[in-house]
Amino acid sequence: MATARQRLLKEFKEVSRSKPNDTGITLIPNEANLFIWKALLKGPTETPFEGGTFELSINVPEQYPLVPPTVRFRTKIFHPNVHFKTGEICLDILKTAWSPAWTLHSVCQAVMALMSDPAADSPLNCDAGNLLRGGDQRGYNSMAKMYTIDYASSSAAKAAA
Amino acid sequence: MLQELKRLLSLYYNKLYNYILTAPPGSLQLTGVLGLAALVIAYYQLRRDDAPSSSSSAEQQRQRAQQAAGRYGSGVGAAAAAAGGRLAAGSSAAAAAAAKAGADAAGGASSSGRQQELSGDPMSLERRVRSKLAGIRRVTISSLGPLTEEWSSTDLQEGANLRSEAAELLRELCACADTYIITQVQDDVGQAVVTGALEAAGLVGSQPGQLRPHRLLFCSTLDGKVSMVRQIEPDLHIDGSAKTIEDLKRFMPQLLHIVQPGSAAAAQGSPNVASSSSLQAFFS
Numbered sequence: 001m002a003t004a005r006q007r008l009l010k011e012f013k014e015v016s017r018s019k020p021n022d023t024g025i026t027l028i029p030n031e032a033n034l035f036i037w038k039a040l041l042k043g044p045t046e047t048p049f050e051g052g053t054f055e056l057s058i059n060v061p062e063q064y065p066l067v068p069p070t071v072r073f074r075t076k077i078f079h080p081n082v083h084f085k086t087g088e089i090c091l092d093i094l095k096t097a098w099s100p101a102w103t104l105h106s107v108c109q110a111v112m113a114l115m116s117d118p119a120a121d122s123p124l125n126c127d128a129g130n131l132l133r134g135g136d137q138r139g140y141n142s143m144a145k146m147y148t149i150d151y152a153s154s155s156a157a158k159a160a161a
Numbered sequence: 162m163l164q165e166l167k168r169l170l171s172l173y174y175n176k177l178y179n180y181i182l183t184a185p186p187g188s189l190q191l192t193g194v195l196g197l198a199a200l201v202i203a204y205y206q207l208r209r210d211d212a213p214s215s216s217s218s219a220e221q222q223r224q225r226a227q228q229a230a231g232r233y234g235s236g237v238g239a240a241a242a243a244a245g246g247r248l249a250a251g252s253s254a255a256a257a258a259a260a261k262a263g264a265d266a267a268g269g270a271s272s273s274g275r276q277q278e279l280s281g282d283p284m285s286l287e288r289r290v291r292s293k294l295a296g297i298r299r300v301t302i303s304s305l306g307p308l309t310e311e312w313s314s315t316d317l318q319e320g321a322n323l324r325s326e327a328a329e330l331l332r333e334l335c336a337c338a339d340t341y342i343i344t345q346v347q348d349d350v351g352q353a354v355v356t357g358a359l360e361a362a363g364l365v366g367s368q369p370g371q372l373r374p375h376r377l378l379f380c381s382t383l384d385g386k387v388s389m390v391r392q393i394e395p396d397l398h399i400d401g402s403a404k405t406i407e408d409l410k411r412f413m414p415q416l417l418h419i420v421q422p423g424s425a426a427a428a429q430g431s432p433n434v435a436s437s438s439s440l441q442a443f444f445s
Contacts, residue, residue, distance in 0.1 A: 047352065056400075078392070084392070125392075126388075127389065127391050127392035128388075128392070130384065130385075130388045131380070131385050131388045131389070134382050134384045134385055134388070135381075135382065136231050136380050136382045136384070136385030136388075137380060137381070138346070138352075138379050138380055138381040138385075139378070139380030139382070139385035139386070140380065140385075141388055141389065142378040142380065143378065143392060144390055145375065146375045146378060148191050149375040151373070161407040
């Protein structure tokens with residue numbers, strides 16, 4: 001517990017120093033609880049998520065950094081490795097391939113990399129996976145763009161607030 | 162015109178008055194409250210229908226309705242207050258406003274109803290679409306066949322021709338349900354001609370009765386279309402492809418197959434699959 005807190009404080013200081021404009025990642029800890037964070041990710045350019053802002057919820061366990069944080073999409077996203085309804089993310093580093101060297105910031109970077117390069121083989125969203133596996137990039141882009149506009153654009157964020 | 166309107170209103174008023182006089186005392190409060198609610202709902206329906214019409218004719222209609230309300234509003238208001246029974250004094254102003262709104266609505270509704278009788282149209286397209294789509298909130302349409310004269314993505318290379326009757330139907334669909342259009346195309350040319358045809362008909366935009374631009378979806382495979390429909394989870398999917406209907410029949414609550422001339426209706430015997438020769442035929 002103590003190590004987790006120290007580690008998170010250190011990460012918080014690093015995050016405060018970095019500029020979100022460069023990385024497209026904004027990490028914000030809960031005011032009352034350092035073990036609950038939210039992250040705002042800018043949709044990577046040249047993907048159907050471009051122009052959207054996606055919110056992640058990050059719950060850090062007490063054994064952190066020995067065990068990975070629990071990360072979910074709070075913003076709906078059409079992606080083969082994200083469950084459309086729960087926001088659960090299928091990413092190896094958040095499960096078996098976790099290493100204490102990863103930080104919350106590098107986890108966010110990995111999630112952004114996943115947004116650019118979806119892995120259609122082990123889909124949590126079968127429809128998104130099937131579109132990509134069937135070679136229907138046009139259909140995938142069309143759907144992902146529609147949901148980005150519906151849920152992740154600034155006007156959608158205002159409507160939800 | 163105004164005279165007829167007034168006569169019609171007074172007829173309704175007398176009927177209502179007689180009914181209130183003869184009704185048993187216990188039912189009076191309930192019917193009063195229900196009636197008031199119905200009037201308010203009717204008023205808001207009217208307000209919404211008014212929006213797209215030109216401002217000058219809407220203004221005229223409002224003036225006409227207000228004149229009528231001035232004459233009969235107090236009567237209806239009194240009836241409503243009497244029916245409402247024990248309305249607190251503080252809320253009487255609100256009740257009067259609601260009654261006036263109700264009279265407004267009654268004036269407008271009766272005039273439009275009369276116009277419809279005169280034109281001899283038993284049921285407008287809007288009402289037909291609404292009654293067919295009762296309970297349906299989300300609709301997906303594959304444009305090839307139902308909306309365009311082309312039935313396959315290869316035909317689109319020559320251009321896209323929107324069916325003449327489809328435009329009006331699509332407008333009604335967009336107005337009363339969350340509508341998505343999916344088109345299978347071969348390349349950017351196909352996507353551009355379909356987008357162009359729909360835009361030229363004024364069907365794409367953010368107004369009521371228009372398809373929101375990002376709801377115009379494209380795919381390159383038939384299987385991809387099935388995945389997209391399954392993701393969107395519509396209450397009703399409309400398609401011109403027999404194979405898509407067959408693929409979706411196990412997953413969708415309702416499917417409508419627009420059958421290409423010369424081919425057979427798909428999935429016959431499935432209770433959730435209907436078929437028709439055209440969209441227009443289905444909604445008539």
